[in-house]
Amino acid sequence: MSTKVQKSVEVDVPVRTAYNQWTQFEEFPQFMNGVQEVTQLDETTLHWVAEIAGVRREWDAAILEQVPDTKVAWAALAGATNAGAVYFSPLDDGRTQVTLELEYEPEGMVEKAGDALGVVGRQAEADLERFKSFIEGRSGETGGWRGGVNEDLDIGTPSVDAADLSRGDDGKSGISGKAVAAGAVGAAALAAGAVAAKAMSGSADTSAGEGVDVAPATGVDLPPLDVVDVLTLDHQEATELLTQILGTTDLGEARELTDVLITEVVRHAVAEEMYVYPAMRKHLPDGEAAVEHDIAEHKEIEKTMKELEALNPEDPRFTEVVTHLDSVLADHVADEESEQFPQLRASVPREELVEIAGKVETAKKLAPTRPHPSAPNSELFHKAVGPGVGLVDRLRDRLSGRTVA
Ligand SMILES: [Fe+2]
Ligand SMILES: [Fe+2]
Structure with a gap:
């Protein structure tokens, strides 16, 4: 079961400024709480490390469509299954509405518990607020990439179906030993990591790129939370x-x-x-x-x-x-x-x-x-x-x- 989140924020800067800042993906951790690291692998591929509902997750995302001052749409290629788009629309010369729409698949009990509490939605909302204070609190954007990607594609907001490649576990609740063990959730996570690691040994991870956590098709249920x-x-x-x-x-x-x-x-x-x-x-x-x-x-x-x-x-x-x-x-x-x-x-x-x-x-x-x-x-x-x-x-x-x- 996937979850959809849609959150908007009005920022008091022109659309060009808001959009340009958003293209500086590697700077996201400076103002987004949940995001720990973003690495631009090439113009259209990014590697993300984030904490979702307290669990460390990684994924590679492809930019599917990017239209300057209008939209950035992405889908995960590997790792945590998610996809979405961020839209920019000018409200007037100095104000812009930024809308984030994303869909993701919570994985394992810890994330599902977080999901039930609406943690991701709140995290997204809080991060948009932080984006607002960041961009409004300075005289301009820190940079900007004005290139386009598949500008005529007009795919709307990609759903998790577009992130099919990332479904190393066929959408079942699997667990990435490394990702979970590194998470903030402690012993259950560590125990789960140990179980998953055991189950993984001998099962080659074919879909993962270097350093990417992809949930393997282990069929292992997470042990209960303590x-x-x-x-x-x-x-x-x-x-x-x-x-x-x-x-x-x-x-x-x-x-x-x-x-x-x-x-x-x-x-x-x-x-x-x-x-x-x-x-x-x-x-x-x-x-x-x-x-x-x-x-x-x-x-x-x-x-x-x-x-x-x-x-x-x-x-x-x-x-x-x-x-x-x-x-x-x-x-x-x-x-x-x-x-x-x-x-x-x-x-x-x-x-x-x-x-x-x-x-x-x-x-x-x-x-x-x-x-x-x-x-x-x-x-x-x-x-x-x-x-x-x-x-x-x-x-x-x-x-x-x-x-x-
Ligand atoms: Fe207490
Ligand atoms: Fe407490």
């Missing part, structure tokens, strides 16, 4: 949301994204307190102290979110409080990801971490969705999820008026 993977994905989602909230000028959108963020972070915190912190207490050398510290940070996060709930995005304090939340959350994420999560993986058997992952996912579905800085989250959870409480309602409240838990 709790550290699940929580790390949550952290990434929260961080992306915060970037978007701070980047948007649309106040309605800021409110909506903030509500999603609050809901997700409360659920995350509840799940951690119920299942992860007890494991930390039990297994970590300084578990008790680490948990106490983390819970205090949770309270600070929740206090800030409570404040944010009541603030109108028009209020000048809104951005201030979002920025504060961004910093406390970043600290907390850094603590967990650099210290406690690795310690958990070092001291808790993997089966147990996978089991906790399942409990965390369930707890997140059932958890209250409003910040309660004054009470321990686990207690609230038990109170809230008494008999007769509509569980489905709890999920639904993310989209409508939220229920007080």
Whole structure:
């Protein structure tokens, strides 16, 4: 199953400037968060290294059609299956609409989990915003290639069918050992990499070019995520949301994204307190102290979110409080990801971490969705999820008026 993303941004520069900058592909990593490296192999072939939903992926892309000041369309030749086009249209002499349309095939459970959370769409949107600040923040483009490629082709937006060559696994969920092992997702990824590497040994990779990760037709299913993977994905989602909230000028959108963020972070915190912190207490050398510290940070996060709930995005304090939340959350994420999560993986058997992952996912579905800085989250959870409480309602409240838990 492929996923389509369409995102637009208005940039306050003439179409020529916006287009020229976009042709400087090798400079993308300077302003696009997800893109780590772009190498122009020749005029129409690019090698990309990016992080998609927290997983490092590589692909070669061919420019199928390029029309100066109008369009660049591409499709992957090898590696991560994706295709799309970016369109430029002048709004007036000094403003341009840039629209990115892309289709991709998430691969493996980690990416599918990210996909379900809409991570790629948000990443694309945030990257377009970064393109905007980059080009608007300087006196002109850093370069430009004015050549055309198949200008009369008029192929519209290529779909993943155009990226057929990249389907080393016939579109099934395969896994590239190297790509995944290099990813940010940790032990499950490493374990998956090991399984895939084993399955790969002896199966020659015929479709891949030098240094390109192509998912081999291994038919190997990814092992289940462990709790550290699940929580790390949550952290990434929260961080992306915060970037978007701070980047948007649309106040309605800021409110909506903030509500999603609050809901997700409360659920995350509840799940951690119920299942992860007890494991930390039990297994970590300084578990008790680490948990106490983390819970205090949770309270600070929740206090800030409570404040944010009541603030109108028009209020000048809104951005201030979002920025504060961004910093406390970043600290907390850094603590967990650099210290406690690795310690958990070092001291808790993997089966147990996978089991906790399942409990965390369930707890997140059932958890209250409003910040309660004054009470321990686990207690609230038990109170809230008494008999007769509509569980489905709890999920639904993310989209409508939220229920007080
Ligand atoms: Fe936490
Ligand atoms: Fe966390």
